[in-house]
Amino acid sequence: MNTSHPIAENSIGSPTLEQHVTGPHWELPSISNATTYWRCTSCNRESIREEDLYRPTFHTADCEVHEC
Numbered sequence: 332m333n334t335s336h337p338i339a340e341n342s343i344g345s346p347t348l349e350q351h352v353t354g355p356h357w358e359l360p361s362i363s364n365a366t367t368y369w370r371c372t373s374c375n376r377e378s379i380r381e382e383d384l385y386r387p388t389f390h391t392a393d394c395e396v397h398e399c
């Protein structure tokens with residue numbers, strides 16, 4: 332009798348690109364034309380355009396988004 336159970340590996344634990352994209356963050360209040368920006372929590376690169384964060388070429392070579 333085989334009592335082993337399959338291990339659920341498709342749950343949490345695998346990083347995705349969206350998990351690294353944080354925002355929108357607000358620019359400093361001292362900036363008159365304040366706008367928002369997005370940041371990657373893995374390589375800390377920032378952009379005022381969210382779509383930039385979803386381009387693999389936007390991130391550094393060792394950024395974790397390449398492992399998604």
Ligand SMILES: [Zn+2]
Nearest residue numbers: 371374390394
């Ligand atoms: Zn990144």
